[in-house]
Amino acid sequence: MMRKTTSFLIFLLIFWWSSAACGKVYIDINSPGFQKFPVAIPEFKNLGKAGAEDNLSAWFADQLSRSLKITGFFNIISKDAFLENQAGAGITAGEIDFSDWSGIGSDFLVKGGFSYDGKKLAVEFRLFDTIEGKLIAGKKYWGKPEEKKAMVLKFADEILIALTGGTGVFDTKIAFAGRKDNSSEIYTINFDGSDPVKITAYNSLTLLPHWSPDGSEISFTSYKDGNPDCYITNPASGKTKKISSFRGLNLPSSWSSDGRKILLVLSKDGNENIYIKHLDSGKLQRLTNDRAIDVSPAWSPDGRKIAFVSNRSGSPQIFIMDSEGKNIRRLTFEGSYNSSPCWSPDGTRIAYEGSSNGRFQIFSIGENGDNLLQLTFKAGGGESPSWSPDGRYLVFSSKRGGRERIYVINSNGLNPRVLPGIRGVKSFKSPSWSQHLNLY
Amino acid sequence: MKRNLIIVGLMVLICSFSLIFVGGCAKDQAVMGDVELAQIQPSAEETAQAQAQAQAQAEKEAALREQALKEKALEEKLMAEADSFKNIHFSFDKYDLSPEARDILGKLADWMLKYSDFEVTIEGHCDNRGTIAYNLALGERRAGAAKAYLANLGIADARITTISYGEELPADPGQNEAAWAKNRRDHFIVFPKKQ
CATH class of the missing domain: 3.30.1330.60 (OmpA-like domain)
Known part of the structure; x- marks a missing residue:
């Protein structure tokens, strides 16, 4: 899983990277007034032998458009609006008439060219600011033809760094439980919806996947041996171990950031309580000891606090305690049912699902209970939110359109996107977003 | 020699069939048991003994089966009762x-x-x-x-x-x-x- 494929992909900064040098501030994507970056991506120019891989001209433009669109931060200008005569148009600043692009409302322009010598593919990308008529970022990559998507994603990251100050999450995956009839299995899928992989095949109820912080393992609960036991699997090796099988519930929740501890819910003593399982020693440390239901614990990124759900005050609400189980305080007071807390990567906010007018929707709230935001409003609602590792997105399940599917939204609630269906999966549940996996 | 053996076996088979039919409680498994016995003990005297044994066995099994059926029927009845809760x-x-x-x-x-x-x-x-x-x-x-x-x-x-x-x-x-x-x-x- 953690394979670093960049070793064969030689890349080089060959152009002036002006955003770093003159520090132009582009728009803050988290601001409420954020408008998507309008960008035009005309077909790439074949700089090599005519006829060699000509179809790549359109492929590069399409793939980059799709990847940028998926981020939710770009408005891709339609080809129909283009004024530039594309045949023979140049790809460097001196060869471009920027008014052709600023005139159609495209503040940004990506130009690219490639050449293929039968063995190696060389691709160059340039991002321009069309208002000021200057280059913002440029890169050239060499590699095998099958590495072309990796090259596009690499440059998409460069564009995101230049315009938003942070990389994208193209090298992340989302794990979820895929349901068919009376069984469900764990699957993973890339951020952009490509490459779905079935991780388990137990023909049983298998639920609640959670990525380990280094992305090499996934914890989950399965009824495959009759009782809801807790397992950890390594998708790359296929090696799976049972880590908890007390009578009753064995539900895994979040991992500690060093990957050595896991939060568990066990009902072995009659009440559902929260425990830390130390993976090295196998030792169990009990954190809550209440007659109420305590479930869904989630560690803060610094490991000092744990958010969890308890009905100790009557209905399910979110509480926060320290990592020793002390100093319990209630976080949510609005609504009669709040659940599934997930801490933002910067530790300032908690996303959760809460009932609103009889439906469950996604909310986020400051960790001190301030600044409550409702992020989804559709009739299909939202359940089980999980943050992307950069904190810019949330993934959740929703029954919009009848079937439960996985949706991604920007953390301000805008730009919903549904992940594609998978053959043999009828409904999609409890998504978990991985950390960066260095996939390309 | 081998052919004789088969013939004797067949005769035993026929005899046991008729016996069981007379007994009125033919069961496939009982017949199978007889064939095996016949193959091991082909002498006339032993065959008679085998027949007697087979009959006893068949009767015993039939009784057991009947009891099992009764139990099963009872169980089903009880389960049907349990359906109401x-x-x-x-x-x-x-x-x-x-x-x-x-x-x-x-x-x-x-x-x-x-x-x-x-x-x-x-x-x-x-x-x-x-x-x-x-x-x-x-x-x-x-x-x-x-x-x-x-x-x-x-x-x-x-x-x-x-x-x-x-x-x-x-x-x-x-x-x-x-x-x-x-x-x-x-x-x-x-x-x-x-x-």
Whole structure:
């Protein structure tokens, strides 16, 4: 899983990277007034032998458009609006008439060219600011033809760094439980919806996947041996171990950031309580000891606090305690049912699902209970939110359109996107977003 | 020599067939047993002995089978009886027992006290509103509430198993109050104690 494929992909900064040098501030994507970056991506120019891989001209433009669109931060200008005569148009600043692009409302322009010598593919990308008529970022990559998507994603990251100050999450995956009839299995899928992989095949109820912080393992609960036991699997090796099988519930929740501890819910003593399982020693440390239901614990990124759900005050609400189980305080007071807390990567906010007018929707709230935001409003609602590792997105399940599917939204609630269906999966549940996996 | 053996075997087979038919309780398995005996003991004297044994065996097996059938019929009758206390229902996000639920549990307890060879598995279920993990816990509580009630009525702990399926196995896949009400349930499965 953690394979670093960049070793064969030689890349080089060959152009002036002006955003770093003159520090132009582009728009803050988290601001409420954020408008998507309008960008035009005309077909790439074949700089090599005519006829060699000509179809790549359109492929590069399409793939980059799709990847940028998926981020939710770009408005891709339609080809129909283009004024530039594309045949023979140049790809460097001196060869471009920027008014052709600023005139159609495209503040940004990506130009690219490639050449293929039968063995190696060389691709160059340039991002321009069309208002000021200057280059913002440029890169050239060499590699095998099958590495072309990796090259596009690499440059998409460069564009995101230049315009938003942070990389994208193209090298992340989302794990979820895929349901068919009376069984469900764990699957993973890339951020952009490509490459779905079935991780388990137990023909049983298998639920609640959670990525380990280094992305090499996934914890989950399965009824495959009759009782809801807790397992950890390594998708790359296929090696799976049972880590908890007390009578009753064995539900895994979040991992500690060093990957050595896991939060568990066990009902072995009659009440559902929260425990830390130390993976090295196998030792169990009990954190809550209440007659109420305590479930869904989630560690803060610094490991000092744990958010969890308890009905100790009557209905399910979110509480926060320290990592020793002390100093319990209630976080949510609005609504009669709040659940599934997930801490933002910067530790300032908690996303959760809460009932609103009889439906469950996604909310986020400051960790001190301030600044409550409702992020989804559709009739299909939202359940089980999980943050992307950069904190810019949330993934959740929703029954919009009848079937439960996985949706991604920007953390301000805008730009919903549904992940594609998978053959043999009828409904999609409890998504978990991985950390960066260095996939390309 | 070998051919003789087969002929004798066939004769034995025919004899035993007719004997059993006279006995009026032909059973396939009994016949199979006779063939094997005949092949091992081909002498006339021993064949007669074998026939007698076979008949005794067949009668014994038939009696056993009849008893098993009777037991099975009884079991089915009991299970059908148990159908009348198969499910109890709950309010949303609740696991306390309603008067109707207590009534049904009372019947189940009476039945289990009467038929002490039976055990019960209590499955706790929820409707699919709310969280998977919380609903697994809620299902656990619902099953636990029924188990505690049965235990109070004198059913031994060892005869009751509980398991929660949360919102994972709805009785009705509908997305409306009627379906949800059906899904918020304890489901009881009675079965004869495993020997």
